[in-house]
Amino acid sequence: MNFIDLHCDTIYQLMKDENIHLRENNLTVSVEKMLKGGYLAQVFALFFDIDEHPDRFNWCNKMAERFHNEMEKNKDKIAIAKNYDDIIKNKNDNKMSAILSIEEGGALEGKIENLKHFYDLGVRLITLTWNYKNEIGYPHCYKETTKNEIDNQHCYKNITKNEIDYQDCYKETTKNNIIKTSSLGLTEFGVEVVQNMQNLGMIVDVSHLNDEGFQDVYELSQKSNKPFVASHSNARSITNHSRNLSDDMIKKLAQTGGVMGINFSSDFLKENEEDYTKIEYMIEHINHIKKIGGIDVIALGSDFDGIDSEVEIKDASQMMKLYDALKKEKYTEEEIEKIAYKNALRVIKDTL
Ligand SMILES: [Zn+2]
Numbered sequence: 001m002n003f004i005d006l007h008c009d010t011i012y013q014l015m016k017d018e019n020i021h022l023r024e025n026n027l028t029v030s031v032e033k034m035l036k037g038g039y040l041a042q043v044f045a046l047f048f049d050i051d052e053h054p055d056r057f058n059w060c061n062k063m064a065e066r067f068h069n070e071m072e073k074n075k076d077k078i079a080i081a082k083n084y085d086d087i088i089k090n091k092n093d094n095k096m097s098a099i100l101s102i103e104e105g106g107a108l109e110g111k112i113e114n115l116k117h118f119y120d121l122g123v124r125l126i127t128l129t130w131n132y133k134n135e136i137g138y139p140h141c142y143k144e145t146t147k148n149e150i151d152n153q154h155c156y157k158n159i160t161k162n163e164i165d166y167q168d169c170y171k172e173t174t175k176n177n178i179i180k181t182s183s184l185g186l187t188e189f190g191v192e193v194v195q196n197m198q199n200l201g202m203i204v205d206v207s208h209l210n211d212e213g214f215q216d217v218y219e220l221s222q223k224s225n226k227p228f229v230a231s232h233s234n235a236r237s238i239t240n241h242s243r244n245l246s247d248d249m250i251k252k253l254a255q256t257g258g259v260m261g262i263n264f265s266s267d268f269l270k271e272n273e274e275d276y277t278k279i280e281y282m283i284e285h286i287n288h289i290k291k292i293g294g295i296d297v298i299a300l301g302s303d304f305d306g307i308d309s310e311v312e313i314k315d316a317s318q319m320m321k322l323y324d325a326l327k328k329e330k331y332t333e334e335e336i337e338k339i340a341y342k343n344a345l346r347v348i349k350d351t352l
Helices: 010-014 031-037 056-073 084-092 113-120 188-200 211-224 247-255 279-293 320-328 333-351
Strands: 003-008 039-047 078-080 096-103 123-127 203-205 259-262 298-300
Touching: 003 259, 003 298, 003 333, 010 039, 010 056, 031 039, 031 096, 039 056, 039 084, 039 123, 039 333, 056 078, 056 096, 056 113, 078 084, 084 096, 084 333, 096 203, 113 123, 113 188, 188 203, 188 211, 203 333, 211 247, 247 259, 247 279, 259 279, 259 333, 279 298, 279 320, 298 333, 320 333
Parallel strands: 003 039, 039 096, 078 096, 096 123, 123 203, 259 298
Antiparallel strands: none
């Protein structure tokens, strides 16, 4: 089986130590493990915490440089893909594909010209926010602490880590699973970023974004006829966490032809679970999402190397365990192919 994974934080881990490499390592994703697992493509996120790297644009460039160095060192097995044709060409050359993404739209530092800069560096997907407010919008579970207008140049400075209280993430939802913490959607700059991304041919990612921001992306997506994704988010009806999507959001995402990648973290799969992810939790979410949004909306977004929980699928080499579990659950071969890679590939074809 081929697999496309829409999200991992492996580059973030590599940045911690120049002696760790993508080829072989003790992380959950490596070129060797991907080969064993049957990967067609992996989306590698340039993720950073704004608090740790206030020089956001420069830091993101450094991470991109590291990514490209790793691609050069592993060019016999994997190559960057900037569109659908690249993935097919790499496959024909017997290579896996790497798609570059940014997880934290704050990397743009509020300047639209920086979007083209990152596009030219090969970035093809941007997760608009991480867990902080930025110039583009607001994160899930966001609580306004001051009534000050947003200062686009410095808004990240107003955010402290305390603003995201992970305990509260389970409680902030109403009975309908709609977050009611703020009435704040995308900023004016955020709208500009989404429109420019769609024009350039980049995938807009709403994972981590608040519900109002999701609604704005949905409306822009309807206008432009371009699907968007939630690269690593699960179903809120099954696990009531603000990082997950409500049934209404799943339906809207499906309606635009987008996908949501199943996140392997136990935080978003099972409430009150010790840090261990059983495959049966993933199946529970997949069953529900299929019922609500249809089979075509389901993809994979492991979040490998970005999650603390231990996973029954220990690393990238064991993705076939998910195939076996879906098979057992009476999913057809065609349905499993859609979840494993075909749905993600369709979105790549439709957007990039
Ligand atoms: Zn994330």
